[in-house]
Amino acid sequence: MARLAQTHGLTDVQQEILATVRDFVDKEIIPVATELEHRDEYPQQIVDGLKELGVFGLMIPEEYGGLGESLLTYALCVEEIARGWMSVSGIINTHFIVAYMLKQHGTQEQKEYFLPRMAAGETRGAFSMSEPGLGSDVSAITSKAVKDGDEYVLNGQKMWLTNGGTSTLVAVLVRSDEGHPEGTAPHKSMTTFLVEKEPGFGEVRPGLTIPGKIDKMGYKGVDTTELIMDGLRIPANRVLGGTTGRGFYQMMDGVEVGRVNVAARGCGVAQRAFELGVSYAQQRHTFGKPIAEHQAIQFKLAEMATKVEAAHAMMVNAARKKDSGERNDLEAGMAKYLASEYCKEVVEDAFRIHGGYGFSKEYEIERLYREAPMLLIGEGTAEIQKMIIGRRLLEEYRFQG
Ligand SMILES: Cc1cc2nc3c(=O)[nH]c(=O)nc-3n(C[C@H](O)[C@H](O)[C@H](O)COP(=O)(O)OP(=O)(O)OC[C@H]3O[C@@H](n4cnc5c(N)ncnc54)[C@H](O)[C@@H]3O)c2cc1C
DSSP: OOSSSOOTTOOHHHHHHHHHHHHHIIIIIHHHHHHHHHHTOOOHHHHHHHHHHTGGGTTSOGGGTSOOOOHHHHHHHHHHHHHHOHHHHHHHHHHHHHHHHHHHHOOHHHHHHHHHHHHTTSSOEEEEOOBTTBSSOGGGOOOEEEEETTEEEEEEEEEEEETTTTOSEEEEEEEEOTTOOTTOOGGGSEEEEEEEOOSSSEEEETTEEEOOBOOOSSSOSSOEEEEEEEEEEEEGGGBGGGOTTOHHHHHHHHHHHHHHHHHHHHHHHHHHHHHHHHHHHHHOEETTEEGGGSHHHHHHHHHHHHHHHHHHHHHHHHHHHHHTTSOOHHHHHHHHHHHHHHHHHHHHHHHHHTGGGGGSTTSHHHHHHHHTTHHHHTTSOHHHHHHHHHHHHHHHTOOOO
């Protein structure tokens, strides 16, 4: 975009990476996105192209074969990719979260084994907290791991795995009673297991079934699945970080960077909606002039652009805070909340500007209209973000009376 959503202070390397990704989005994603989305088709060619560009290893340290870039670079790339097609950013996102969790919490052996494969895009990550009975309330997880010699036996059902079918490594959060006696706080008796599997559907490893794709209103192309563990045996050296009982903290750390990422997606989708709205408004005539010349439409464009600008600034701030080594849960929660709400509003305004044509599948805005709501839910709903923001504010502004 010529004027909006600029980021100041980027290095030459960051600018070069972003220009390359943007060019790829304009040439390889935008022209095919809507057609593939309508067919619910996995964008294999796009994924192969992103692999070649090194996007799957963007934040993985150079010593493990990645580009060793910052969260900011990653988030700005995600913004560009989501501007092209949100589903593609979803394919990268869970991979990025798992790689980040390995980098932060993995044992040396786990890092050396998984990260080079993940940087090359050969091993592809998914992460799994949600279950049929819970999403927001992670502490209520019922899936269980029980120790049996040098292995753990996992049982339970998981829900809503983005990339559940295409991934080959799933970070699965389960309750593990071993070493954590009855009465231990729920978040201290959870463990993340690194579960390798074949891609595809059906029994992808003995004791592990991926039943099939969930049929969704939008966010198509990327597969979202359930995961069923029935006596799944995982060696003890595949406990993330080597110690049980740390899973809740590891996952929350992963979700925190994931929130910046979802904010970036909201920015990208909102930018595309603005581009579509401002372009259509100058082509469509009513009452003898382009609708862009009616003040009501100009006001809409002004509101949309202001929201695009504000969301981008919040997202960049949250990413930079994390990159500086500081705690960023407040900023990430605010960025995710604001960017996803604004995204929905900007998309709705662009849809209205399109009049009846916005309802036609021939127009790209129809796809964006079905995609934007997912951002209100994924990586914690708006209500959950407000709970996090509220708690942190009360910590920061504790009444001293
Ligand atoms: C397309 C898609 C992809 C997903 N991908 C993944 C994935 O890869 N991995 C994964 O683990 N999960 C994934 N999820 C799950 C997602 O994280 C959850 O859907 C989300 O956290 C909400 O949980 P829930 O659906 O169980 O809603 P619930 O937790 O049942 O919430 C229902 C409603 O109640 C509100 N609510 C809940 N608790 C409170 C409270 N204390 N106060 C006020 N309001 C409250 C919520 O905000 C929401 O409006 C995905 C979901 C979707 C739709």
